[in-house]
Amino acid sequence: MSMGGAIATMIDTVTGTHATFLSGPVMTANLNINYRRPIPLGSTVLLESSLEKKEGRKTFITCRVTSTDGSKLHTETSALFLSITASHLLGG
Numbered sequence: 001m002s003m004g005g006a007i008a009t010m011i012d013t014v015t016g017t018h019a020t021f022l023s024g025p026v027m028t029a030n031l032n033i034n035y036r037r038p039i040p041l042g043s044t045v046l047l048e049s050s051l052e053k054k055e056g057r058k059t060f061i062t063c064r065v066t067s068t069d070g071s072k073l074h075t076e077t078s079a080l081f082l083s084i085t086a087s088h089l090l091g092g
């Protein structure tokens, strides 16, 4: 079975790239993952990331991880990304 943290990394990368594409530089503020079914080691899965809404600096993204044919739901996620400036990255 795949580790929950590895699955979270996959989801953070996909949703974070999606949020960056939509909103520019962002940081993950919240990642809420429901693990519904285990992902067998070595299996191929589909990640589907969708924009839920944008409110000011906040970009809300949802993500589903399913089997490639969509018949098995492995995880459901809601994520919040906040737009940041370069100075935030430098600790400002």
Ligand SMILES: CCCCCCCCCCCCCCCC(=O)SCCNC(=O)CCNC(=O)[C@H](O)C(C)(C)COP(=O)(O)OP(=O)(O)OC[C@H]1O[C@@H](n2cnc3c(N)ncnc32)[C@H](O)[C@@H]1OP(=O)(O)O
Binding pocket: 012, 013, 015, 016, 017, 020, 021, 026, 027, 028, 029, 030, 058, 080, 082, 084, 088
């Ligand atoms: C063209 C495209 C090419 C793409 C090319 C590829 C790009 C490749 C991308 C790779 C994608 C990887 C994506 C991984 C990105 C990380 O994993 S980043 C690492 C993990 N995240 C962190 O370390 C973040 C640590 N936290 C922080 O730095 C700060 O808390 C944050 C998140 C920047 C927010 O701080 P802040 O900017 O000071 O915001 P703050 O004033 O506290 O709050 C602003 C608002 O957000 C709300 N808020 C803040 N935090 C939260 C929270 N956790 N929950 C709910 N609400 C919150 C506040 O309540 C407030 O709401 P309002 O009062 O305005 O309604």
